[in-house]
Amino acid sequence: MKKYIKSTLLMLVSLCLFTACSDDNGSNPTLVKPTKFVLNTPAAANSVIDLAHSSNIVLTCSQPDFGFPAAVTYTVAVSTKEDMSNAVTLSTKSTSAKIELDAQEIASTLTDLKVQEGAAEEDFPMSIPVYFQAEAVITTTTGVTLEGTKIKSNVVSLNKVDLEFSLPPVVLPENVYLIGSFCGWNWDNCVAMAPVYGTDNLFWHLVYIDDSGIKFNTNKAWDGGEVGFGGIKVAEDSELGGEIVDGGGNIASSNPGWYLMIVNCVLEGRDIKYEVTFNKPEVWIMGSITPAADWSEKEAGCMFTVPATADGEFVSPAFSHDVSGDGGARAYVKIPGFDWWKSEFIVGLDGDKISYRGKGGDQERVNGSAGQKFYLNFTKDTGKIE
Numbered sequence: 001m002k003k004y005i006k007s008t009l010l011m012l013v014s015l016c017l018f019t020a021c022s023d024d025n026g027s028n029p030t031l032v033k034p035t036k037f038v039l040n041t042p043a044a045a046n047s048v049i050d051l052a053h054s055s056n057i058v059l060t061c062s063q064p065d066f067g068f069p070a071a072v073t074y075t076v077a078v079s080t081k082e083d084m085s086n087a088v089t090l091s092t093k094s095t096s097a098k099i100e101l102d103a104q105e106i107a108s109t110l111t112d113l114k115v116q117e118g119a120a121e122e123d124f125p126m127s128i129p130v131y132f133q134a135e136a137v138i139t140t141t142t143g144v145t146l147e148g149t150k151i152k153s154n155v156v157s158l159n160k161v162d163l164e165f166s167l168p169p170v171v172l173p174e175n176v177y178l179i180g181s182f183c184g185w186n187w188d189n190c191v192a193m194a195p196v197y198g199t200d201n202l203f204w205h206l207v208y209i210d211d212s213g214i215k216f217n218t219n220k221a222w223d224g225g226e227v228g229f230g231g232i233k234v235a236e237d238s239e240l241g242g243e244i245v246d247g248g249g250n251i252a253s254s255n256p257g258w259y260l261m262i263v264n265c266v267l268e269g270r271d272i273k274y275e276v277t278f279n280k281p282e283v284w285i286m287g288s289i290t291p292a293a294d295w296s297e298k299e300a301g302c303m304f305t306v307p308a309t310a311d312g313e314f315v316s317p318a319f320s321h322d323v324s325g326d327g328g329a330r331a332y333v334k335i336p337g338f339d340w341w342k343s344e345f346i347v348g349l350d351g352d353k354i355s356y357r358g359k360g361g362d363q364e365r366v367n368g369s370a371g372q373k374f375y376l377n378f379t380k381d382t383g384k385i386e
Helices: 001-021 102-117
Strands: 048-050 056-060 073-078 097-100 128-140 153-165 177-180 202-209 214-216 232-234 244-247 250-253 257-268 273-280 282-287 330-332 344-350 353-356 373-376 383-384
Touching: 056 102, 073 097, 073 102, 097 102, 102 128, 102 153, 177 202, 202 250, 214 250, 344 383, 353 383
Parallel strands: 048 153, 232 273
Antiparallel strands: 056 097, 073 128, 128 153, 177 214, 202 257, 244 250, 257 273, 282 330, 330 344, 344 353, 373 383
């Protein structure tokens, strides 16, 4: 009986709601599309505003007339131009007609806009007019905007804003990652380039480049920071630079094969430029395992063979001597202008992983016996001595 009463009550309530929504009896609010939205002129419009020593900038507005009191969300765009042609919407979202904007966000946004206009860091501080325009939209309790209810306000200004340079310093990348068909264009399988010891701007790796090409990024992601053919300058002293071509935006090769790729990161203003060297894929053994064992660079008969495929192995000449302790089985590539040990690496410290010296100190030694060889896969960064 109780279930029957509950069901009946629910039906009655539903019927009443349906009737209320269906009848045009004037008791229901009707949405009106507003034609005017006023952002009030700031009281301090002609006062000097020091953003560096302000916590916030407060703007006020009147709610647009939607025909009834509505839950409205306000956002504000800032610009250095009165026509708002370079406007950037700030992160603040306010449900009040009193909108408190973060002064430091305004400062960094304006600095970026002025830099885009050609200003250099030494041009700051500067005094400029700053323009604001608000946008209002009805939003639900879950934050969903109601379609067709957006409206922009008039433009107001602060005419004397003191702006200091407010962007963080641009720093050179700590990592560079290679991606291409050699790893299925999958960042989970990408290759991390090794830094050259004693530098903050040079990275190297052996990489197989085909006609579909490669890209690189400072993050393991398709985040817009990836660099292709249009984002590099091929170094004039590249041994194989003439083979590097545009592969649909990728860094491709007209003669698919292995390259010693060296990325030089150059800071120009607030931009990082990439000059890339493409050299022969020469890998060498070094030290007590070589025939001469005299630690000379590029000793005759000490260069690895180069595979024909992306998944092939670089194979060293057989070790000429047993090595243990301080000598060790060691290998390197030659970076022009740098000693061999600044781009050396070994195998056996971390399972089958190739361990690059990079920016670290002298590596532990791995023993070797006469007749053994290095077998290295630079696509997977793995290797062995046997």
